[in-house]
Amino acid sequence: MSKSHERNPSSTQKEKRKLFDGLIKSVAGLVAVVVILIGLVLLLVFQPEISARLSTFTSEESTENPQPLTDFSTELVDGKDVETGLLAGDGLELVKAHCTACHSSALILQNRFTREGWHEKIVWMQETQGLWPLGENESIILDYLAANYAPEAPRGRRVPLTDIEWYELKE
Ligand code: HEC
Incomplete structure (x- = not known):
């Protein structure tokens, strides 16, 4: 079979x-x-x-004993710092001096954190990346970061306009 x-x-x-x-x-x-x-x-x-x-x-970047920047321009165009793209605001110069010495501003621009979140990043950089103590500048820097790079803040926020010439609407 x-x-x-x-x-x-x-x-x-x-x-x-x-x-x-x-x-x-x-x-x-x-x-x-x-x-x-x-x-x-x-x-x-x-x-x-x-x-x-x-x-x-x-x-x-990390072993060369980094220092805050001292020599930079503060030219603003469209409410943004020309050199770094950081938004204009109180504390911008401190942020440029202390936060763009080791790496570009891109790391700030591409991130959004709360004040607490930014503080954690700073502590992390101080503990592991050789970021120096920021002293009394820290709260100014945190205010700037929290105001301009908070999680809800849309990317293209411009500074409020000043010197506006208002005109009356006629009926
Ligand atoms: C002493 C050098 C140094 C200084 C000064 C410094 N950083 Fe950093 N930072 C680093 C290094 C190193 C990294 C890691 C870079 C990488 O991942 O490529 C980093 C990463 C970051 C990141 C990304 C963190 C993440 O989780 O992805 C942010 C945001 C940041 N830095 C913000 C800042 C701000 C704000 C300041 C100013 C208060 C600052 N940095 C100053 C060294 C520095």
Whole structure:
């Protein structure tokens, strides 16, 4: 009752194709392995260069005993500081001096925190990134950050207009 396995005429062709597929796959696998090995060798060869580059990238800013900035312009255009894009407001100069010495203002611009949240960031930078004590400037800086970069604040907030010439609407 057990039928012997009958092969149809094309089965040898199928077999061949299978073999061929297998061959292709193993060749592809071999190529992948070789590429990975070459990559690893290159990585090993250039590793000192890469790590040197990485360390200058990360340590230049943190080990060089950073100081507050003293030399910067305070030119405003459209209610924004030209150099940093920070919004005009009380404390802007302090923020520029103390908060753009190690990294760009982008880290401030792209974040939104409450006063408490900003305070936590400052404490974190003081504990881990070499940020100096801010003394009495801290509350001014926090006021500025909380006022201009609070979670609800929309991105494009401009400073209120001054010197507006109002005119009477006529009926
Ligand atoms: C002594 C150097 C230094 C100073 C000065 C400094 N920071 Fe930083 N700050 C850092 C470093 C380092 C990082 C981490 C950067 C990174 O992740 O690439 C950072 C990250 C940040 C971040 C991102 C934090 C996060 O969780 O993603 C914010 C926001 C920030 N700083 C705001 C400030 C503000 C506001 C001030 C001014 C009070 C300031 N920084 C001053 C070193 C400094």
